[in-house]
Amino acid sequence: MNTDEQIAKFREIYAALKREIGKVIVGHEPIVDSTLIALMAGGHVLLEGVPGLGKTLLVRTLGEVLDLTFSRIQFTPDLMPADIMGTNLVMEAPDGRRTFEFQHGPIFAHLILADEINRATPKTQSALLEAMQEHSVTAGGEVRRLAEPFFVLATQNPIDQEGTYPLPEAQLDRFFFKLLVGYPTAAELTEVLNRTTETAQATVNRVLSREGLIELQQLVRQVPAVSHVKDYAVRLVLATHPKTNTAVPIANQFLRYGSSPRGAQALILAGKVRALAQGRFNVSFDDIRAVALPALRHRLILNFEAEAEGITTDKIIEQVLSEVPENAAAVAA
Amino acid sequence: MTGFERLVTRIEHAARRRRLQRAWRAFWTGLVVGACIWLVALLSYKLLPLPMRVLAIGAVLGVAAPLVAAIGGLARRESPQQTAIWLDKQQRLEERVSSAIEVGRDPKYGRWSELLIDDANQHLERLDIRRILPWTLPKSSLWALLVLTIGAALGFVPEHRSASYVQKQRERETVRDTGRALADVTRRDLEKRAPALDATRRAVESVAELGEQLARKPLTKPEALRELAKLTEKVQQQARELGQNAALRALAKKQSDQSDRSDKSDQSDRSDTKTESADGKMKATSDDLEKLKRDLERALQSAEALKKEGAARDKAAQQNLADALNSLSQQAKELGLNISSLSEAIEALKSGEIDQLLKDLAVADRDLEQLAETARALEQMQMQAERVGKDLPEQLQNGQAMAARSTLQKMVNLLKSGNVDPKQLQSVMDEVSRAIKPAGQYGKVADHLKQALQRMQAKDNAAAAQSLADAANELQKLMDQLADAESLEGALSALRRAQAAIGTGKSWSQAGTLGQPGFKPGGRPGRGVGTWADEDGWIEQPPMTGAWDNSGIERPEMSPRGITDRGEAALSEGLTPTKVRGKLSPGGPMPSVTLKGLSLKGSSKVEVQEAIRAAQTDAQSALSHDQVPRAYQGPVRDYFGDLK
Numbered sequence: 001m002n003t004d005e006q007i008a009k010f011r012e013i014y015a016a017l018k019r020e021i022g023k024v025i026v027g028h029e030p031i032v033d034s035t036l037i038a039l040m041a042g043g044h045v046l047l048e049g050v051p052g053l054g055k056t057l058l059v060r061t062l063g064e065v066l067d068l069t070f071s072r073i074q075f076t077p078d079l080m081p082a083d084i085m086g087t088n089l090v091m092e093a094p095d096g097r098r099t100f101e102f103q104h105g106p107i108f109a110h111l112i113l114a115d116e117i118n119r120a121t122p123k124t125q126s127a128l129l130e131a132m133q134e135h136s137v138t139a140g141g142e143v144r145r146l147a148e149p150f151f152v153l154a155t156q157n158p159i160d161q162e163g164t165y166p167l168p169e170a171q172l173d174r175f176f177f178k179l180l181v182g183y184p185t186a187a188e189l190t191e192v193l194n195r196t197t198e199t200a201q202a203t204v205n206r207v208l209s210r211e212g213l214i215e216l217q218q219l220v221r222q223v224p225a226v227s228h229v230k231d232y233a234v235r236l237v238l239a240t241h242p243k244t245n246t247a248v249p250i251a252n253q254f255l256r257y258g259s260s261p262r263g264a265q266a267l268i269l270a271g272k273v274r275a276l277a278q279g280r281f282n283v284s285f286d287d288i289r290a291v292a293l294p295a296l297r298h299r300l301i302l303n304f305e306a307e308a309e310g311i312t313t314d315k316i317i318e319q320v321l322s323e324v325p326e327n328a329a330a331v332a333a
Numbered sequence: 334m335t336g337f338e339r340l341v342t343r344i345e346h347a348a349r350r351r352r353l354q355r356a357w358r359a360f361w362t363g364l365v366v367g368a369c370i371w372l373v374a375l376l377s378y379k380l381l382p383l384p385m386r387v388l389a390i391g392a393v394l395g396v397a398a399p400l401v402a403a404i405g406g407l408a409r410r411e412s413p414q415q416t417a418i419w420l421d422k423q424q425r426l427e428e429r430v431s432s433a434i435e436v437g438r439d440p441k442y443g444r445w446s447e448l449l450i451d452d453a454n455q456h457l458e459r460l461d462i463r464r465i466l467p468w469t470l471p472k473s474s475l476w477a478l479l480v481l482t483i484g485a486a487l488g489f490v491p492e493h494r495s496a497s498y499v500q501k502q503r504e505r506e507t508v509r510d511t512g513r514a515l516a517d518v519t520r521r522d523l524e525k526r527a528p529a530l531d532a533t534r535r536a537v538e539s540v541a542e543l544g545e546q547l548a549r550k551p552l553t554k555p556e557a558l559r560e561l562a563k564l565t566e567k568v569q570q571q572a573r574e575l576g577q578n579a580a581l582r583a584l585a586k587k588q589s590d591q592s593d594r595s596d597k598s599d600q601s602d603r604s605d606t607k608t609e610s611a612d613g614k615m616k617a618t619s620d621d622l623e624k625l626k627r628d629l630e631r632a633l634q635s636a637e638a639l640k641k642e643g644a645a646r647d648k649a650a651q652q653n654l655a656d657a658l659n660s661l662s663q664q665a666k667e668l669g670l671n672i673s674s675l676s677e678a679i680e681a682l683k684s685g686e687i688d689q690l691l692k693d694l695a696v697a698d699r700d701l702e703q704l705a706e707t708a709r710a711l712e713q714m715q716m717q718a719e720r721v722g723k724d725l726p727e728q729l730q731n732g733q734a735m736a737a738r739s740t741l742q743k744m745v746n747l748l749k750s751g752n753v754d755p756k757q758l759q760s761v762m763d764e765v766s767r768a769i770k771p772a773g774q775y776g777k778v779a780d781h782l783k784q785a786l787q788r789m790q791a792k793d794n795a796a797a798a799q800s801l802a803d804a805a806n807e808l809q810k811l812m813d814q815l816a817d818a819e820s821l822e823g824a825l826s827a828l829r830r831a832q833a834a835i836g837t838g839k840s841w842s843q844a845g846t847l848g849q850p851g852f853k854p855g856g857r858p859g860r861g862v863g864t865w866a867d868e869d870g871w872i873e874q875p876p877m878t879g880a881w882d883n884s885g886i887e888r889p890e891m892s893p894r895g896i897t898d899r900g901e902a903a904l905s906e907g908l909t910p911t912k913v914r915g916k917l918s919p920g921g922p923m924p925s926v927t928l929k930g931l932s933l934k935g936s937s938k939v940e941v942q943e944a945i946r947a948a949q950t951d952a953q954s955a956l957s958h959d960q961v962p963r964a965y966q967g968p969v970r971d972y973f974g975d976l977k
Contacts, residue, residue, distance in 0.1 A: 003444040224445050226435040228418060229428055281448045282432035327418065 006219045007276065013216065014040070014277050016207045017065055023202045024061040025054055026195065027188035034179050034294050035062065035153070037277070041269040042217045043176020044132055044152040046117070046167075046298060050159055053181045054192075059113040059153040067209040068110035068149070075120035077163060081127035088140045102140060107131050110147060110210060114154035118164045125171055128152065132174040149213050169301060173260050177270070177291075178298035223272035225283040232326055233267040233288050239320045240300055250319045254306035259299040266295035285326045293317055336450040337437040341413055343457050344434065348416040350466045356406035361473040363402025368480035371395035375487050382498045424460060429453045503838060504554040510695070511834040512547025512557075514841035517699060518827050519544060528820045529813035536571045539564060540824045544831070557835050559935065565828045572821045580776035581814050586886075587732020587774075619708035621668055625661065626701045629675075630842050632657045633694045637840070640687045655682055670704065672697050698842045725764050729771035729778075734812045737768075741805040748789075748798035762789050765801075778807045893959045893966070945976045 014036060021032050031047070035058065038045045047055040056072075063070035073084055086105030092098050106112070107128075117125065131137055135146045154175070156167070172178070184192060195202060208216075238246035240258035251258060271287035278287075293314055300313040334342075374391025377383055411419075417431040433453035436446045494502075519541035528534040543564050547557055576582060635654050658679050665672050678693035722728035725744075728737040744761050747753055753761075765786050772779040785800035834844035939947075952973040955961050961969050 003448070007448075222445060224432060224436045224442050224449065226428065226432045228431065280427060280429065281445060281452055282428055282436070284427035284429075286427055326422070 003219075003222070006215070007281075009212075010040075010216050010219055010276050011279065013208050013212065020065040020204045020207055021058070021061050023204055024195075025058050026191045027184045028054065028058070028181065031058065031179050031181055033277075034177050034291075037270050037273040037291065038176045039066075039151060039213070040216055040220050040273045040276075041176060041266075042149065042151075043266065043269070044154070044174060046172070046175040046178040047153065047155045047181055048158055048178060049155075049181030051157060053183065055155040055181050056113065056115055059111075059155070061204060062153070063111045063113070064204050065207045066111060066213065067206045068151075068213070069147070070111045070113070071106035071109035072113040072115060073106050074115045075117045075124065077119060077121060077165075079120045079124045081124050082139075084124065084127050085131070085137045085139050100140070102142070102144070105137075107137060108144075108146060110149055110151060112150075112152045114152055116157060117154040118156040118167060120165065122165050122168060125165065125167060129171060129174065149210065149217065169257075172298045173262055175298060176266050177294040179294055180297075220269070220272050220276060223276055223281065223283060225268050225272060228327070229271070229283050229285060229288065230268060232285055232324070233264050233271075235324050236267065236288065236292060236320060237261070237264045237296075239324050240296065240316070248320050248323045250316050250323075254303060254309075254311045254316055255300055256303040257301040259296050263296050263299045267291060270295055289321055292321055336447070336454055337433075340430070340433055340437065340450055340454055340457065343454075343462070344413045344416050344420070344430065347420060347462045347466070348411050348413060350462055351416060351419070352407065352410065354466050354468075355409065356403045357468070358471045358473070359406030360399045360403035361471050361477055363399035364477040365473045365480060366402070367395035367398030368477050368484060370398060372480055372484045372487070375484055379487065379490055379492045382494055420457075420460075420465075423465065424456075426453075426456050429456055501553070504835070505551040507838050507840070508547050508554065508557045508835055509551040510548075511831045511841055511844075512544045512549075512551065514544070514695075514699065514834075515827055515831045516541050516544030516548055519824060521703065522820060522823050526816060526820065528817045530575075530817050532571060533575070533817040533820055536568050537820050537824045540568065540828060554835055558832060561828055561832045561835070565825065565832070568821055568825050568828065572818060572825065575814060575818050575821065578776075578811075578814065580774065580778070581811055581818065583774035584732050584734055584811050584815055585818065587730075619705055619712055622701060622705040622708050625664055625668070625670075626698065626705060628657070628661055628664075629694065629698050629701055632661060633691070633698060633840070633842060636682075636687065636690050636694055640691065651682065655679065658682065672700055674700060695840065695842065724767075726767040726771050729768050729775065734775075734808045734815075738805045738808045738812070741801050741808070745798045745801045745805065748794045748801065751794075753794060758789060758794075762786060765789070772804070775811060776807065778804045778811075781807060888957060891958055893963055949973050949976060 017036055018032060021036075025032060035045055035047075039062070047058070049055055060070075060072075073079075082105065084105050084107050086103050086108065088100040089103045090098050091101040114128065117128075131146060131150070132152055135148065135150045137144045137146060152175075157164075235246070237259045238244070239248045240251050240255060240263075241247050242251045242255040242258060247258070267288050268283065270291035271283040274287045274290060275281070275283050296317050297313045300316060302311065302313060302316075305311075306316075371391045371394075374387050374395075378385075378388050378391075414431060414434050417434045418428075420426060420430050421428050429449070430453045433446075433449040436442045437450050439446065442449075519537060523534075523537055523541065528537055543560060547560075551557070552560065632654060635650070635657065639650055639654065658675065662672075662675050662679065665675060674693045674696040678690050678697060681687075681689035681693055722731045722733050722736060725737055725740045728734075728740060744765070747757065747761065765782050769779050769782045769786065772782050781800045781804035785797045785804065788794075788797035788800060830841065830844050833839070834841050837844065952969060956966055956970060
């Protein structure tokens with residue numbers, strides 16, 4: 001299949017995925033788009049929202065439209081790493097011999113739903129670190145590769161913080177996007193009621209196979225991003241680094257730490273997916289700006305002053321976007 | 334043409350047009366800046382006492398600003414990538430064009446670059462560069478026109494200048510013009526005859542240098558007067574030192590007496606004495622030239638009035654002045670004078686350039702003055718030649734040093750020739766012996782003559798010739814010193830004229846007539862009643878006495894009683910005034926006279942004794958020149974006599 005056909009297929013599949021998810025999920029188009037962008041870019045997504053907004057349903061629906069193995073892990077305080085990754089069990093053979101045999105945990109799937117991830121202890125949370133970054137699991141002294149594609153969709157509840165463990169920064173940084181799921185509008189809520197309180201049940205079709213997804217992920221990486229666009233992404237990230245000469249004033253005032261290089265990678269990769277999805281062959285400044293919030297909001301660490309004043313990372317990113325010029329010459333001048 | 338080439342061509346077209354438009358916009362922005370600079374300069378000039386060159390600088394900057402800005406706009410070139418980025422941003426092409434330009438050159442993108450170039454070309458085809466970059470007047474053009482309009486309107490507003498500033502400007506102008514004239518006059522004198530003595534030459538040159546300095550960098554009025562006074566003092570000192578020589582004084586007196594007698598006896602003949610220049614064309618007498626000069630001065634005053642009163646639009650006044658100048662020009666031609674500056678002045682008046690007219694008239698005035706001086710000198714030489722003494726004693730007696738020197742030289746030649754017959758020798762001896770007495774007043778001349786006589790008596794003709802030659806040299810020295818003294822007097826006269834000009838704010842030519850009887854302080858002859866002051870100037874300035882010690886000289890003709898043989902008047906007792914020191918009449922108020930003069934501030938370094946001596950000398954001089962009324966002469970003499 002040549003490039004033109006691949007691009008056409010990407011657009012077709014992207015539209016089909018949205019259409020199928022739309023059959024189940026009412027509204028939340030930006031969330032669906034962002035989730036699909038992260039999926040195509042090969043990144044993980046952290047969904048944050050109050051209960052009942054459809055986070056889990058979205059991930060489940062995604063698992064249904066993709067021809068992938070799907071695991072759901074409900075994170076609780078007593079969940080142990082071995083419960084996720086698997087463990088060596090003593091197994092008795094028919095001949096009576098006993099051997100250790102690795103019992104695969106739920107993480108050995110293509111699509112993982114880590115529900116209420118912040119309810120697990122840091123020890124359990126950190127069990128995901130290696131899996132999310134390296135796509136491998138080390139258990140019983142043996143490194144086991146996870147099947148590609150590997151895609152973690154985690155959810156967390158911002159309220160009811162009693163007995164929760166906020167995700168460590170290293171863990172957060174491994175998420176490609178952090179999406180904030182908001183309340184539906186009146187029309188959307190009405191439609192939700194129509195769909196969920198009547199007899200008719202929406203059925204979704206599988207749209208994309210595992211191989212097809214890998215192929216599309218590879219196609220995404222071929223999309224050209226020109227130097228001045230990359231430079232813009234870099235300057236955006238550098239502008240979040242407090243106490244440096246590239247920082248914008250608001251970063252100096254309210255940030256303890258800025259974005260890691262993964263932030264810049266996320267900006268460009270997400271931009272490429274968005275460009276392809278919108279029928280372009282190049283990444284634009286608009287693409288970078290459109291994905292800046294989900295790509296950077298969980299990578300900025302606020303200082304005490306920001307916490308005290310109620311400043312959010314979203315506000316800081318919006319300020320950074322308004323202050324950093326697209327043209328590098330403007331910076332030099 | 335490939336897709337990429339098409340893309341690059343389109344972008345280069347846009348870049349060219351953008352560059353021209355940048356220059357166009359920069360021109361207008363520069364025009365706004367230039368107009369603002371001009372406006373600020375004009376406002377500053379109108380409100381503050383700034384020189385005219387501020388306007389010139391403002392105008393130059395105002396014109397240069399748009400040109401420099403336009404050139405700067407043209408000089409700034411953009412790469413195709415920069416233009417592509419601009420196009421993307423301007424037309425919201427989402428970096429299609431800039432990506433295509435960058436990726437199109439990189440083979441690693443393969444099919445992607447083709448897709449990008451096609452996509453970019455498709456979008457560019459829909460665009461019309463002319464519509465994106467239309468040729469319109471930028472907003473700055475309105476501002477430029479507004480500022481220029483304000484500037485033009487401001488041009489009609491008269492500038493604000495305080496009276497003191499105007500006065501100072503006039504003074505500076507006067508100082509500059511006076512300096513120029515002073516330098517001109519002094520340099521001319523130096524060219525005419527270079528002083529023999531180094532000290533004199535330096536003194537005269539210092540006058541010329543001061544004039545040049547004043548012309549080059551005008552000082553304030555008090556500064557200029559201080560400088561002039563300092564230099565006057567210096568030159569006076571030089572003249573005093575020269576005047577210490579009794580022989581020189583005697584020679585000067587003789588020449589002066591001779592000149593006075595000649596003047597009086599030949600007053601009626603002077604008008605008949607025609608002066609001819611070297612080419613023989615000039616037929617003017619010094620009187621003609623003086624008359625011409627006075628007419629020219631009147632024309633100059635009319636021109637100054639024309640300028641001062643702003644009557645440039647008064648056609649009648651202009652016509653009168655033009656008629657006067659034409660008449661002057663005609664007179665000059667009739668007298669065989671070629672005064673080009675007069676013709677230039679007429680031209681300047683025709684074209685309404687009053688400043689140029691004034692300058693040309695001033696030049697003509699100086700030219701005429703020079704011609705008059707030349708004419709006077711020629712006349713004097715002619716008269717002297719006519720009245721030269723018949724032999725050496727008479728020549729020495731009359732103070733005709735040049736003739737005496739010439740006679741001595743002839744004697745030297747005769748004695749040196751070797752074939753002198755006794756009769757001739759006796760004649761020479763006789764002439765020399767008679768000349769010894771009149772030569773006694775010329776210092777060593779008499780000694781040399783005595784020596785020559787003795788040697789001739791001793792038949793030593795060669796030695797006698799040498800002594801006569803020494804006498805001739807001595808006379809030559811005296812003549813040189815006398816000429817130097819005249820140069821110094823000329824320099825002093827010029828300095829005083831400069832002081833008067835600067836002090837009164839008059840022009841150089843007007844300052845020359847100041848203080849002359851029959852003329853008002855402005856130099857204009859009195860109006861309304863006839864003045865018995867002869868326009869030929871029969872009353873001349875009293876001779877300069879400051880540099881000379883005349884205390885021992887008897888001048889009966891200057892005595893207040895005149896030349897009389899009646900002896901001292903014996904008044905009756907009732908008429909004899911009671912002498913009360915310090916009072917003219919007992920119990921009455923002491924009359925006072927308010928004197929006007931130049932006030933020079935500063936500390937005096939003159940010693941009291943010296944000041945007293947100077948005051949006594951001046952008082953004596955004033956008394957002897959009848960400058961003190963008769964009724965006051967006694968008290969004045971007593972007062973200054975008692976000073977210790």
